[in-house]
Amino acid sequence: MRKEGNPQFGPIATHLTRLVHTQVTPCDDASRAAAYDCAVPLPDAPAIDTAMDPAQAATAGATTAGPAGAAASADHGFAVEVRGLVKRYGGRAVVDGLDLVARPGAVTAVLGPNGAGKTTTIECCEGLRSPDGGSVRVLGHDPVADARFLRPRVGVMLQDGGLPTGVRALELLRHVAAMYAAPRPVDELAERLGLHGFARTTVRRLSGGQRQRVALAAAVVGRPDVVFLDEPSAGMDPQSRRAVWDLVRELRADGVAIVLTTHLMDEAADLADHVHVVDHGRVIASGSVRELTEGGSSGPGTVRIEAAPGLDLTGLLTTLDPTPAPLSAGYPLGQGTPAQQVPSTQRSGDGWVAAEAEPGVYTLTGPVDPAALAAVTGWLADRGVLARSVTTGCRTLEDVFLDLTGRNLR
Amino acid sequence: MSVQQEPQAGPVETTPAAAPAVRRIAAQAAFETRAILRNGEQLLVTIVLPVLVLVGLVQTSFLDLDTQGYSRVDFVTPGVLALAVMSTAFTSQAIATAFDRRNGVLRLMATTPLGRTGLLAGKVLGVLAVEVVQVIVVAAVAVALGWRPELGALPAVVGAALLGTAAFTALALLLAGTLRAEGVLAVANLVLVLLTVGGGVLLPAQQLAGPLAHAAVLLPSGALGEAMRGALLHGAVPPFSVVVLLAWTAALGAGAARLFRWH
Numbered sequence: 001m002r003k004e005g006n007p008q009f010g011p012i013a014t015h016l017t018r019l020v021h022t023q024v025t026p027c028d029d030a031s032r033a034a035a036y037d038c039a040v041p042l043p044d045a046p047a048i049d050t051a052m053d054p055a056q057a058a059t060a061g062a063t064t065a066g067p068a069g070a071a072a073s074a075d076h077g078f079a080v081e082v083r084g085l086v087k088r089y090g091g092r093a094v095v096d097g098l099d100l101v102a103r104p105g106a107v108t109a110v111l112g113p114n115g116a117g118k119t120t121t122i123e124c125c126e127g128l129r130s131p132d133g134g135s136v137r138v139l140g141h142d143p144v145a146d147a148r149f150l151r152p153r154v155g156v157m158l159q160d161g162g163l164p165t166g167v168r169a170l171e172l173l174r175h176v177a178a179m180y181a182a183p184r185p186v187d188e189l190a191e192r193l194g195l196h197g198f199a200r201t202t203v204r205r206l207s208g209g210q211r212q213r214v215a216l217a218a219a220v221v222g223r224p225d226v227v228f229l230d231e232p233s234a235g236m237d238p239q240s241r242r243a244v245w246d247l248v249r250e251l252r253a254d255g256v257a258i259v260l261t262t263h264l265m266d267e268a269a270d271l272a273d274h275v276h277v278v279d280h281g282r283v284i285a286s287g288s289v290r291e292l293t294e295g296g297s298s299g300p301g302t303v304r305i306e307a308a309p310g311l312d313l314t315g316l317l318t319t320l321d322p323t324p325a326p327l328s329a330g331y332p333l334g335q336g337t338p339a340q341q342v343p344s345t346q347r348s349g350d351g352w353v354a355a356e357a358e359p360g361v362y363t364l365t366g367p368v369d370p371a372a373l374a375a376v377t378g379w380l381a382d383r384g385v386l387a388r389s390v391t392t393g394c395r396t397l398e399d400v401f402l403d404l405t406g407r408n409l410r
Numbered sequence: 411m412s413v414q415q416e417p418q419a420g421p422v423e424t425t426p427a428a429a430p431a432v433r434r435i436a437a438q439a440a441f442e443t444r445a446i447l448r449n450g451e452q453l454l455v456t457i458v459l460p461v462l463v464l465v466g467l468v469q470t471s472f473l474d475l476d477t478q479g480y481s482r483v484d485f486v487t488p489g490v491l492a493l494a495v496m497s498t499a500f501t502s503q504a505i506a507t508a509f510d511r512r513n514g515v516l517r518l519m520a521t522t523p524l525g526r527t528g529l530l531a532g533k534v535l536g537v538l539a540v541e542v543v544q545v546i547v548v549a550a551v552a553v554a555l556g557w558r559p560e561l562g563a564l565p566a567v568v569g570a571a572l573l574g575t576a577a578f579t580a581l582a583l584l585l586a587g588t589l590r591a592e593g594v595l596a597v598a599n600l601v602l603v604l605l606t607v608g609g610g611v612l613l614p615a616q617q618l619a620g621p622l623a624h625a626a627v628l629l630p631s632g633a634l635g636e637a638m639r640g641a642l643l644h645g646a647v648p649p650f651s652v653v654v655l656l657a658w659t660a661a662l663g664a665g666a667a668r669l670f671r672w673h
Contacts, residue, residue: 126521127520127521128517128520128521128672128673129673147525148525151428151521151523151525152427152428152523154521156518156521156522158514158517158518160513160514161513161514162513162514162515162517162518162519163513163514163515163518164445164510164513165509165513166445166449167441167444167445175437175438175441176522178429178434178437179434179437179522179523179524180427180428180429180522180523181427181429181430215518218518222522222523223427
């Protein structure tokens with residue numbers, strides 16, 4: 001495992017690198033097949049990240065399989081239905097005509113920059129804020145007027161935790177459990193989320209990630225039909241995130257509707273069956289991760305190769321593009337382009353772009369298809385180059401997100 | 411917002427997934443009580459301060475008291491009990507609620523089956539539970555100092571404590587629901603000191619200087635002090651104090667209900 005620091009703390013931009021490493025989103029079935037195929041002819045390659053993320057496969061399955069448990073379904077099958085939601089603070093519309101639905105047995109992710117209106121929307125669903133316009137239905141009920149009906153059925157994890165600071169972690173969880181007639185066994189849940197290690201520590205002394213795990217446990221201890229998680233893995237270490245994601249998947253399998261907001265693109269990509277991208281108080285894109293990453297990207301995909309630094313990719317571009325147009329080069333072509341001179345970019349006539357993004361990491365962008373991938377691996381084999389990793393992908397969710405919401409800081 | 415309301419009252423619970431309302435509120439009351447009794451600063455204000463005041467006023471003579479013919483301990487203890495009620499119902503509760511509000515605890519608990527009313531009921535019952543502890547401690551110290559109260563005064567003392575708790579909890583919620591937590595911390599302590607010194611709690615209002623002698627009887631602190639002294643020294647709570655405390659409860663309760671912000 002490569003050491004990459006702690007990615008969830010960094011700004012979105014720092015995820016980009018990481019996502020290229022870990023997130024493989026197949027462009028279509030053909031390229032996915034190609035991705036698997038190419039693992040076969042290179043059996044002695046130590047690590048070929050061409051596999052589709054298993055979570056992705058599970059996700060795809062869940063969408064088509066439909067809700068596992070329809071306990072939470074309203075008439076139309078939506079556990080949460082927000083239509084034309086408007087919420088103003090001091091005359092300024094923070095949420096401005098937002099539509100959003102979430103189904104039982106599915107994870108619905110709400111993505112958006114800070115201040116996009118995510119938390120306000122979630123708080124309207126939780127009955128903590130009253131909408132200024134539009135309608136909100138949770139399990140077919142109004143969150144404010146029917147709060148008494150909904151409170152036992154809706155689990156909430158607030159962005160700021162909402163945990164009293166003077167009590168011990170497990171004491172708090174037992175207290176929240178006491179509010180329900182048939183809560184989950186506290187010890188079992190604490191075991192699942194690794195709370196026993198700090199069971200008798202006061203909340204004040206817990207780390208951010210530990211608090212988040214306690215807050216998540218409190219959100220699910222009442223066996224809810226709908227769970228709202230506002231940035232559930234903020235401040236968590238990778239182990240905690242795994243534990244949280246596993247629990248979320250288990251809830252989904254039990255038919256729970258899970259709505260989560262997140263800044264973490266890999267979290268959304270790994271977990272979500274459905275993604276709503278929110279900006280300026282509205283949903284600006286909506287769909288499954290695959291739909292979003294494929295939409296508008298009939299164009300180029302990428303092949304990413306990790307191998308020895310300093311390979312001259314000119315020949316590869318010629319191989320990929322058998323009817324070559326004049327090559328334009330960002331750098332003098334030729335043997336032994338010094339690794340220090342990166343990035344070097346080269347183009348072929350067929351729209352292929354090759355670059356050595358950092359020494360030993362090559363990115364080929366172009367019309368990726370099975371033949372192209374075979375050509376790449378063949379070209380490497382001809383040169384006796386053993387790639388450490390060959391990855392195909394089209395756009396990542398992060399690309400889509402940045403395209404939609406803009407790359408500028410705000 | 412009135413504390414006289416039975417917390418258990420209300421529509422029959424029809425939600426199968428929630429624990430019964432009585433159990434939820436009892437759990438919250440126990441939770442709040444433990445939180446206060448475990449917190450060092452809260453204990454300082456609610457237990458140590460009244461005991462220090464009691465011992466100080468009874469055992470020293472730096473304050474020249476007109477005890478109206480009663481022994482010092484008989485004369486001072488009712489006022490100290492009133493101070494104890496103020497410290498818990500007002501200062502301690504205002505600070506705890508303000509920080510719970512800032513930390514999102516109020517919002518989180520409001521989304522559980524406890525709800526907002528259950529949370530409020532739990533807080534009020536938690537205040538009353540802490541007051542029981544305070545009364546036991548203060549009374550024990552006072553008895554050790556020679557206090558011999560009429561046991562028949564107990565119902566009147568309880569009545570006075572309930573009325574004072576209602577008024578001061580309403581004030582606590584009004585502050586906690588409108589100011590920032592740090593502001594509440596400062597104001598709640600300052601107001602406690604001002605009311606203790608010039609609010610007619612420890613000593614009868616008429617013993618205060620100048621216009622305060624007339625104003626303090628209209629303050630909730632003065633009314634609570636008079637009620638406690640009436641109960642323990644004269645065997646009955648003066649009706650005027652009852653009216654003043656009820657009026658404050660109504661006004662502050664209405665204000666808190668209108669202005670309290672959960673966010």
